[in-house]
Amino acid sequence: xxxxxxxxxxxxxxxxxxxxxxxxxxxxxxxxxxxxxxxxxxxxxxxxxxxxxxxxxxxxxxxxxxxxxxxxxxxxxxxxxxxxxxxxxxxxxxxxxxxxxxxxxxxxxxxxxxxxxxxxxxxxxxxxxxxxxxxxxxxxxxxxxxxxxxxxxxxxxxxxxxxxxxxxxxxxxxxxxxxxxxxxxxxxxxxxxxxxxxxxxxxxxxxxxxxxxxxxxxxxxxxxxxxxxxxxxxxxxxxxxxxxxxxxxxxxxxxxxxxxxxxxxxxxxxxxxxxxxxxxx
Numbered sequence: 001x002x003x004x005x006x007x008x009x010x011x012x013x014x015x016x017x018x019x020x021x022x023x024x025x026x027x028x029x030x031x032x033x034x035x036x037x038x039x040x041x042x043x044x045x046x047x048x049x050x051x052x053x054x055x056x057x058x059x060x061x062x063x064x065x066x067x068x069x070x071x072x073x074x075x076x077x078x079x080x081x082x083x084x085x086x087x088x089x090x091x092x093x094x095x096x097x098x099x100x101x102x103x104x105x106x107x108x109x110x111x112x113x114x115x116x117x118x119x120x121x122x123x124x125x126x127x128x129x130x131x132x133x134x135x136x137x138x139x140x141x142x143x144x145x146x147x148x149x150x151x152x153x154x155x156x157x158x159x160x161x162x163x164x165x166x167x168x169x170x171x172x173x174x175x176x177x178x179x180x181x182x183x184x185x186x187x188x189x190x191x192x193x194x195x196x197x198x199x200x201x202x203x204x205x206x207x208x209x210x211x212x213x214x215x216x217x218x219x220x221x222x223x224x225x226x227x228x229x230x231x232x233x234x235x236x237x238x239x240x241x242x243x244x245x246x247x248x249x250x251x252x253x254x255x256x257x258x259x260x261x262x263x264x265x266x267x268x269x270x271x272x273x274x275x276x277x278x279x280x281x
Contacts, residue, residue: 081246119177
């Protein structure tokens with residue numbers, strides 16, 4: 001792919017389109033075997049959800065081998081590339097977008113102009129991790145204000161979007177706003193900006209008009225108390241990408257077992273000579 005398409009933006013679009021038709025599966029991945037709170041694998045190419053699809057596409061486009069792809073995927077998916085449920089980029093606006101600022105930059109306020117709408121978020125990661133993953137942490141509560149482009153303004157700014165830009169779909173319900181879905185911008189042969197995304201039942205490329213129609217049909221089915229489409233955050237793929245190194249982290253190993261004295265001595269030597277950031281367990 002690097003030889004066939006040296007332009008990163010076009011390579012992202014080409015790789016993403018190769019996965020059109022891939023089945024959509026929610027809650028697809030976990031941290032096994034780095035952490036044992038579930039047995040979900042760290043990657044699977046058989047299916048995707050919206051975030052997994054975007055992560056796979058970016059990681060493949062930035063990599064030139066399967067080994068590099070696996071490393072890049074974790075660098076994108078986790079804060080500083082450190083694998084763990086507490087370091088996973090759970091919240092799109094304040095985790096994924098911020099921790100991947102080396103890859104994409106939020107241009108929503110710039111596109112929306114001086115009257116850009118915004119919403120406030122209160123993020124309690126400690127409560128979320130305890131409730132969802134039964135994991136204790138002392139992460140403080142965070143407050144954030146997020147600008148977005150209202151849905152009726154998208155047609156005016158669409159021409160400024162480029163292949164490989166990230167899309168956050170902003171939804172609202174009961175006065176709260178959040179990024180409910182993500183995807184990638186791709187430009188078709190006619191210059192139209194389309195939305196490439198993984199959603200039930202499979203990955204598809206669609207115009208924003210088609211996405212609006214599909215969303216409106218869902219909102220009608222869900223009634224007045226269902227979530228509503230408010231708009232979009234757009235993040236520009238950076239022109240000059242320098243992938244930062246991942247922070248050191250322990251690596252999974254075999255379970256601890258009783259060893260003969262000679263073997264135990266050799267194991268102790270191996271522990272002394274182990275590379276920085278590794279752990280013999």
